[in-house]
Amino acid sequence: MIVDHRQHHLETVRSVLSTVIYPLQYVANMPLSIGHWASETFASRTRLQNENRSLRKENLLLQGRQQKLASLEAENMRLRDLLDSSFKIGDRVLIAELIAVDMDPYRQQVLLNKGSSSGIYKGQPVLNANAVMGQVIHVNRFTSSVLMITDASHALPIQVNRNGLRTVAIGTGRINELELPNLPNNADIEVGDLLVTSGLGGRFPSGYPVAIVTSIVREPGEPFANIKAQPNAHLDRAREALLVWTLTPPEQNDPPTAEASEPEKQAEPTAEPTPRDAP
Amino acid sequence: MTLSPRQGTLVIVLTFCVALLLAILPLPDWAQMLRPQWYTLVLIYWVLALPHRVGVAVGWLTGILVDVLMGTLLGQHALSLALVAYIVFEMHLRIRLFPLWQQSLTILVLLLLEKLVSLWVIGAVGQPTPPLTYWAPPLVGMLLWPWIYIVLRDLRRKFQVS
Numbered sequence: 423m424i425v426d427h428r429q430h431h432l433e434t435v436r437s438v439l440s441t442v443i444y445p446l447q448y449v450a451n452m453p454l455s456i457g458h459w460a461s462e463t464f465a466s467r468t469r470l471q472n473e474n475r476s477l478r479k480e481n482l483l484l485q486g487r488q489q490k491l492a493s494l495e496a497e498n499m500r501l502r503d504l505l506d507s508s509f510k511i512g513d514r515v516l517i518a519e520l521i522a523v524d525m526d527p528y529r530q531q532v533l534l535n536k537g538s539s540s541g542i543y544k545g546q547p548v549l550n551a552n553a554v555m556g557q558v559i560h561v562n563r564f565t566s567s568v569l570m571i572t573d574a575s576h577a578l579p580i581q582v583n584r585n586g587l588r589t590v591a592i593g594t595g596r597i598n599e600l601e602l603p604n605l606p607n608n609a610d611i612e613v614g615d616l617l618v619t620s621g622l623g624g625r626f627p628s629g630y631p632v633a634i635v636t637s638i639v640r641e642p643g644e645p646f647a648n649i650k651a652q653p654n655a656h657l658d659r660a661r662e663a664l665l666v667w668t669l670t671p672p673e674q675n676d677p678p679t680a681e682a683s684e685p686e687k688q689a690e691p692t693a694e695p696t697p698r699d700a701p
Numbered sequence: 702m703t704l705s706p707r708q709g710t711l712v713i714v715l716t717f718c719v720a721l722l723l724a725i726l727p728l729p730d731w732a733q734m735l736r737p738q739w740y741t742l743v744l745i746y747w748v749l750a751l752p753h754r755v756g757v758a759v760g761w762l763t764g765i766l767v768d769v770l771m772g773t774l775l776g777q778h779a780l781s782l783a784l785v786a787y788i789v790f791e792m793h794l795r796i797r798l799f800p801l802w803q804q805s806l807t808i809l810v811l812l813l814l815e816k817l818v819s820l821w822v823i824g825a826v827g828q829p830t831p832p833l834t835y836w837a838p839p840l841v842g843m844l845l846w847p848w849i850y851i852v853l854r855d856l857r858r859k860f861q862v863s
Binding site (some may be wrong): 432435436439440443447448450451453454522523524525526527528529531533559560567574575679694 | 707718721722724725726727728733734736765766769772773776827828829830831832835
């Protein structure tokens with residue numbers, strides 16, 4: 423039975439069963455969702471106004487940055503065209519909410535309220551407003567469970583944003599710590615370096631922030647440095663998550679020329695309920 | 702005694718549902734580590750009270766549901782719960798005669814056994830060993846057993862489940 427599961431034959435059984443017990447999860451989530459609903463409904467007017475004001479300000483800032491982004495993206499496309507390298511096409515995202523149920527306390531997993539009915543697939547990267555959160559490991563009809571990057575069985579190919587040094591970040595089982603075990607003592611890495619996804623594993627799109635290096639201990643006798651990093655995503659406080667479709671996922675073997683023809687159209691992430699094949 | 706067997710089934714299923722609900726209800730961090738194994742306690746009670754109706758198969762099924770709920774390896778809880786159900790089934794005549802505090806000690810051993818089997822599975826598939834707090838839930842379960850026993854017994858008598 424267990425061996426069977428390791429070879430992933432029982433995935434369908436699991437998804438059918440979890441559809442059966444979805445009501446339980448729904449009920450368990452209810453107190454919290456009612457609390458949220460109540461606090462939204464009975465919020466005071468001044469608080470709402472304040473929130474509105476700060477959101478508008480933030481929106482303005484983000485729009486300002488977005489303008490620059492559009493021109494930078496165009497420039498990037500042109501340069502890539504000159505170099506004759508492949509196009510990096512934008513990603514499409516879908517917002518999902520976390521379901522407040524406790525799972526195995528010794529694994530870093532969360533449950534999202536979107537499942538295969540929304541087109542989510544196994545291995546899909548999950549982001550947060552700040553950074554990478556994890557990847558989907560089980561897809562059910564209405565829910566999907568996400569393995570966080572800090573789970574001890576999760577490894578994420580990353581690179582140092584400052585100099586492009588590539589390595590792998592491995593979860594420690596603690597919610598606020600990642601480990602970089604494979605860097606030699608003389609590697610060029612500093613405390614405060616931003617780590618971004620390198621996209622080498624083929625699962626995560628490249629260039630999303632992951633973590634910040636917090637401590638480096640170089641033992642002279644050891645071959646590898648002892649490097650710890652803290653995830654940028656607030657993994658323990660998030661209520662929402664972004665599910666990402668890279669527009670050329672590995673399953674869909676579309677010819678690359680087809681989407682290269684109209685890259686501008688795809689440059690902006692859109693939020694639609696169903697996944698769409700690359701045009 | 703032969704009032705309505707279907708009603709009795711409903712009561713049993715409902716208690717299991719409540720136990721599973723308690724197992725996934727969000728709790729603060731410190732309490733998460735102390736969360737007792739509700740489903741095991743309920744299973745032990747029903748096997749103890751009605752061994753001809755609730756047995757290894759029900760234990761296995763509950764375990765599969767727990768696995769799906771917890772996101773653990775499919776079969777991890779099923780194996781341990783089936784084992785616990787089997788042991789209770791074999792010993793139910795003896796355990797029934799114990800005074801309540803002695804029963805609690807027996808339950809402690811059973812709960813520890815469930816955790817131990819789970820730990821073996823965790824070790825076998827190469828997941829990291831959990832910290833020492835992993836062993837706290839059986840102790841909490843042991844302290845809760847007298848109340849669970851009395852509540853479920855009253856439920857059983859009220860609805861005349863047999």
